[in-house]
Amino acid sequence: MSVKQAPTWSRPLWIAAGFLCVGLGFLGFYLPAMPGTVFFVLAAACFARSSPKFHEWLLNLPVAGPLLRDYEAGLGMPQRAKIFAISMIVISCTASSILVYGRIMKRSGNAEYALLIAACIIALGLVGIWYIGLKVPTREKVIAN
Incomplete structure (x- = not known):
């Protein structure tokens, strides 16, 4: 994913937003009426702008990783x-x-x-x-x- 890195001063905010979205994403996988994948996609966008390390970590998660990799590759959703x-x-x-x-x-x-x-x-x-x-x-x- 080729996304322009955020300015250095804003990266901690992007990282915090990414982890907030990861937490909401995990909740969404277990709570019935709350979406999970949407929050993981948002987290991937936040991490792509702030931390290649966390972005890679997210793409390698067993549950959300394959969905995110497909989405980033332009394959969309099943x-x-x-x-x-x-x-x-x-x-x-x-x-x-x-x-x-x-x-x-x-x-x-x-x-x-x-x-x-x-x-x-x-x-x-x-x-x-x-x-x-x-x-x-x-x-x-x-x-x-």
């Missing part, structure tokens, strides 16, 4: 992983918007505000679905071409 990711976005955003709407209505009764927050959650989910579905390459299609 079809099965894309379907799972999009399904989790749909489930998470639907449940979150329903719960937030209900909580806001119970506490304040402000329907406009509750709908606005629920719509923002759904809009963010749609952005995620659009990105994963249309922008991230599907590994099987890349290999077939």
